[in-house]
Amino acid sequence: SQKIEQNSEALNIQEGKTATLTCNYTNYSPAYLQWYRQDPGRGPVFLLLIRENEKEKRKERLKVTFDTTLKQSLFHITASQPADSATYLCALHPTGGGNKLTFGTGTQLKVEL
């Protein structure tokens, strides 16, 4: 069956360091992959999208890589700040129509001073 795995353990890093979050998937052929941020009590907020034929995407301090051979995406936040503390979700969109996203369970990131 299709499975998306993200580190279930919280990731604690110091301010200014680079945070790296992992998203692994199996039995899936995504057309593209998205990363979202979710704060407590709020809905997810879209951050970045990367297509299956793209290796890397950047937006300000964020960088996403997508390796369809390894079936893995890495999400990097450089120069992390306490305000980056949140849960980060990866979501896969399959080839085919419609808006049926499959989400990972998310990784909680805490950036400490």
Add this chain to the structure above:
Amino acid sequence: KAGVTQTPRYLIKTRGQQVTLSCSPISGHRSVSWYQQTPGQGLQFLFEYFSETQRNKGNFPGRFSGRQFSNSRSEMNVSTLELGDSALYLCASSLWGTEVQETQYFGPGTRLLVL
């Protein structure tokens, strides 16, 4: 532009009751998707509506249903509530919801507690 709004924000029901949740998408958006979020299962896709028609459906029992109105507003209904239906129900809207990638904008969610 106003974001996605969901009502009510919080709801407490008892087992066996039914509930209706409402979602107003961003103006001009025609695709509305619903998701259930629980600590154990994470975010799971329920269904998607476009132009008043259900276009995609997740793996949920028939107790979960929805509809979309001509103004793109959407409702979802859960009948014969079970304790396991306690969750955060999220609605997301996008312009067309087609293969061409679009950003989905999520609402704040409705937190449902079933006692």
